[in-house]
Amino acid sequence: MTALGLLYPGHSAEDDYPRIEQLLGSDIRVDVVHTDIGEDAHREDALLEMGSPERLAAGVEELRMGGAESVVWACTSGSFVHGWEGAQDQVRTLARAAGLPASSTSFAFVHAAQEIKAGRVAVGATYPDDVAAMFADFLRAGGLEVTGVKGAGIITAAEVGTWGEAEVFALARQADTPDADALLLPDTALHTVAHLPALEKELGKPVLTANQVTVWEGLRLADRRVNAPRLGALFTKEPIVQV
Template sequence: MTTVGLLRPEGHPEDDYRRIETLLGGEIRVDPVAYAGPGADMELLAAGAERLRLAAADAVVWATAGASFAEGFEGARARARSLARAAGLPASSTAIGFAHAVASVGAARVALATSYPPELAGAVVRFLEDAGVEVVGEARAPRGMPLPELVRAADDPRAEAVLVPDTSVPVVADVPGVEEAAGKPVLTGTLVTVWEGLRLAEHHGAWADGLGALFVRRGPRDVWEPGM
């Protein structure tokens, strides 16, 4: 059993995480620990990481997109190192996970779909660019817009994937159909967060038909193609 420990802001729903856990089958457990207070309060995050260590987590991921992107690429890496020291476990964040996930599906140019205010959306773009990812399309929309509409608004013919970073809105159930319509991977905050935890835990080969491009069964050198 591989356990992915998540530091989840209080109030963020668990629906997507439970769906991911179910579709990945009985060998993987997703264990979210909620914390209250400022999104980047290291004392709270360290306390949560300690709880996850005691619960036998194999890796810890700070499961918030906005706050982790806002620290910048180097700041996010420093935060991950601090969490790893606090937990005594491999640690990362949703933002860092996006950089790895984009590479995993073979993309270099992406479109970005968020409900974030302009300042935070700009921080996401800068983070991705610092990670070597080119943002060629962008759309900001009210929170709660259905995933198909959000992806259509953001997509660009040059984009090789569409990123939907928000971890506070459950959208996983819609991902396979949206990817089919877009003809490219659609990477969402909750999917990327769990995938990053499995990557850290070195649980290779986790796959499920209902979870989109990140969890498609493929060889180590394959990249995602529509219909796979």
Template sequence: MHTVVMLYPGHSAEDEFRALEDRVPGASLPVVHTWEGGTAHDVPALLALGSRQQLASPAARARALAPDAVMWACTSGSFVYGWEGCHEQAGWVREAAGAPASSTSLAFAAAVHHLGLRRASVAATYPGDVAAHFVDLLERDGITVTALSSYDVPSGEDAGALGPDWVRRVAGAADLAGAECLLVPDTALHTIEVLPELEAAAGVPVLTANQVTAWHGLALAGHPARAPGLGALFA
């Protein structure tokens, strides 16, 4: 069994990690909550959410679970720190947890490169000024963002209340001209159940936040990260 602890802010779609455990043989994905308040999609709030002060204690609690890897399971609370800051943040978590560590933002970039792709369309829950930080991080990592759709969802709690029909509509409306894949960030979104149909409709790999977080954490832990029904990334 490979254990990847998910450091998760608030309460929105953490149940997806249990669903992923059920689908991926040999994977244990326990959740440690980092924050019990709201998770507003604005830059100052997100910087606080992903700060060293905020993550140190939960990461230390994760150490008690003897993890093979630890993931900061938050896209916006990592990409707001920028490419260099995102790597520093992963270092804070690694130091406190005593295990290899990364974040959802870095997982998105790793997943695109793993699939041998370079051009991505992004469909983001966040307001445009927040989503722009994600674009900057991807482009700093050598990934060209061909299009960005922003949906002004005000918080993680609001994102968590959106159903699969919303995810289908957003993915279906994405501008895929020139794109090799579609990225749907926000670990507050429920996407795992609809991944196969999203990919079938898009005709390109679809990468979603909890999917890439689990995949990257498992890869760091030495797990093969293969399972049916979880898209091209787990194939």
């Protein structure tokens, strides 16, 4: 059994994680501990406070006692808002507090894009334009080329959590660019897991979403690779060719 520990702010789309766990198979457990979201606002000052060391440390003990082998701060905006260096400091502090390998959703997007060899990415963000631009800057700091950024202007995670299939597909279509190797949909408050195969089929390219890459990052830290095609191209391993 491989146990993954996720620190998730508030309550919006955490039901994506049991769905992912079911699709991964019986020997992987995804444990979610909710952190205090503070003020629910896609605004720089509120996001900085949401991902403060004190808020993250409060949930670490429960994950450790549950046997987690890795811990991921399951929040995109609450990590990239610190910038590349600041987000690295955030993860290092989390790792020390947990005594476990640690990462965040923002770094998960960079690592996942590298995994599928997507050097050029388009971004469809639920955030206001200024916050979406900060995510694009983070991706560029990670060595990715950003071909386009579409922000939806939503202020709260609570509102994002109400989005259904129609809204997700509309954002994806608006954000995709022909020269992008993959489309990225940040925000762990957005329900996306049920739509991954259909999104990739419609766009004809890999789609990386926040809750998807968060779990993948936890598995990467735990040195596990899983073939689960219903979770998209990121979880679809090439078959091993016997020589």
